[in-house]
Amino acid sequence: MTMVRILDTTLRDGEQAPGFSMTPEGKLRMAKALAALNVDVIEAGFAASGQRDADAIAEIARQVEGPVICSLARATRGDILAASAALAPAPRRRIHVFIGTSPLHREFKLHMSREKVLENIRTAIAYARGFTDDVEFSAEDAIRTERDYLVECLSAAAEAGATTLNVPDTVGYTTPDEIYDLFRFLTANVDCSDETIFSAHNHDDLGMAVANSLAAIRGGARQVECAMNGIGERAGNCALEDIVMALKTRADFFQAETAIDTTRIMAASRILAQITNTPPPRNKSIVGANAFAHESGIHQHGILQNRETYEIMKPEDIGLATEAIVLGKHSGRHALAARAQALGYVLTGEKLESAFTAFRTVADEVGIVDTARLLALLAEQESGRPQRLWSLSKVDIRAPVSSKSHPVARVELEHGERGRVTDIASAPGALDAAFAAVSQMIRVPARVHALEMQYIAADPEQPASDGQGANVLVEIQIEVEGEIFAGRARARDILPCCVSAYIDAASNAEAVRAVRGSFSAGSRAA
Known part of the structure; x- marks a missing residue:
């Protein structure tokens, strides 16, 4: 099995997205949850963006043990110095240096020639290596960068001392086939040592961040940059829970694994939702409220016989203790009888038919029939007296x-x-x-x-x-x-x-x- 590192950027790329701002206290709490998850690297922020962010990074560096603590920095001495100062308390620290490399970024954002960008890469990486041996380089907008020039940029970064080379799809533009081919090309042509790690950072603008990250792994990436609940700029980043559970569930196909303690996923997701006041959508994969819930009668019948009929993962694998059967207007007799039996009522024959008719009436009215309503319905069926709830x-x-x-x-x-x-x-x-x-x-x-x-x-x-x-x-x-x-x-x-x-x-x-x-x-x- 190939080991894939997880760099979590919830506190940096995730936090800078509109609507997901976090307090320093919230950031620290989330960082501890990520450490409990056993992520390899926590990108704690962008130190040069302001004193508040730098202080939050420093506090995480002081208090969070286990993962490497990382700060983003532009390819400038001031940014790198700020990152180094904020990371100083961390026993394991990384400076993540980036610069735009695509024609669009060179011409309209940086106003630099190809040669000037290469010079900046060499100078910045060498300067960062003076503070730590763990330096990552990102070629911003790598997907829209000329392939030959991208090879030059990554090779220059590796020669200057970068140990991780990140190839970000900054705007969520690529497809799985394209990024697979790109990583195969880069791992074969970039001049670097065998210990150099190639990394993927994908955005979800076209809904393919997770698929692209998995394709990048197949192409040779050995680190994935992702965020809890998939938060991040615009449509978000590759979701940590999705990439990790895809590798775990389909280990037979990908032949890759992570060090993540998956039983901590649900706890980390809920902590982030509390901190940002933004829960994931109900239909969000892995951590959404409906991810392990079943209301369809056909599905419920299958689940009651064997959960594997309609579930490819166990909710316990992500730390979720759940009742999979949701009683609603789409539920069938098997589900009603099973839940009733768990509550001490045996329903068969005419008794089941009568209860099911009454149940469907309630379900059509209220949508989901919870335990209290179901007990009232069953008691009314047994006693013949209406049972009124609070x-x-x-x-x-x-x-x-x-x-x-x-x-x-x-x-x-x-x-x-x-x-x-x-x-x-x-x-x-x-x-x-x-x-x-x-x-x-x-x-x-x-x-x-x-x-x-x-x-x-x-x-x-x-x-x-x-x-x-x-x-x-x-x-x-x-x-x-x-x-x-x-x-x-x-x-x-x-x-x-x-x-x-x-x-x-x-x-x-x-x-x-x-x-x-x-x-x-x-x-x-x-």
Whole structure:
């Protein structure tokens, strides 16, 4: 097996993309998550871009052990000096020097001749080698650089002391066949030692960053530069989770591997989402919410027999403990019967048909049928009595006059057996206060783990009576005694929608605990 190094540029290329800015504290937290992943190199930032970035790099260099810590630098003495100073505390450090080499960059950005760019490469790499033996060179916009000239540039960098030669597709322009052929050409023609590492850095403008990186590996690349969740300039970079799991899942084909601890992937993805306030799309490969979820009845039937019928990876491989079966309007009888049995209800024959008919009615109305709703449906089928869940009647927020006081929430809930229940709570935030009041009433102490909100605007061609006509979809995860429970709600206004989603999640936690309690009681009785 060929070993492929992973250089993670989440904190540099990823962080400089619009919408993904991170605080120094967030950068340090993410760097520690990347170290736990066992990435080979962390590109911690661009020291010369400002003191704040330089300080963040220095703090990571001081506190993060394991990976090589790297800073980007233009091919200038000032940039290289700034990178060296920021990296000084790191026991293992790399200076990553770059300059544009394509005709476009030479003429319009640098205003340099081919000879002048070559001179800058030699001078900058030699200067960087005075600070560290680990120097990487990137020929920016390499894909659109003349092949013979690209060979000259990389050969000059290697002669001056660069130990890693990066060939970036800066604008996401190339294709897998092209980049495979290019790396085969470069590894055969660049004048460098056998220890020199060729690296690939691909952007996703045409949606081929991962495919291009895999093709580059087949062509001879032994390092891939990538970012968690695929974040980065414009459409993003090659996604770390995708390239790593592709090599792991298809090791038979690529005959290559990484040192990544894949069981840490999901944790790193979630940490990045929290830091940037940007979760990956639901359908994102590997780390998206739907990556290991199945609602189609045909798929669910297969999964219940053998997960490998519709899954090529185990969720446990990326550190994800998940229930693969999502009960919704596309689910079939097999999935319903299996989930019901796990909750203590045996459904067969007419009983299954009756329950399935009722289930489809609920699924058509709410979309996803969670544990609490399913338990209510099953109990109603068994007892013949309607089972009403907790629902929000009213929420009032009293904002404090004093800046030292906290908001107070008064929440009113309805329940099928307990009737109308009201409670109040105070917390630093209005939503926190409302959540606390709900927890007191449902008797489920919880902490919000994640909250995703979508404000869905109305169709402009269909004016609403209130002038907006929009609604809000909230999906929330809460942590109860170390376990994660999900809830969702759709409403016209943000505050009640968030509270309703919290009620949904807390109701799921309450339902699961009740089922476990009945199982335990049954075991003791037996």
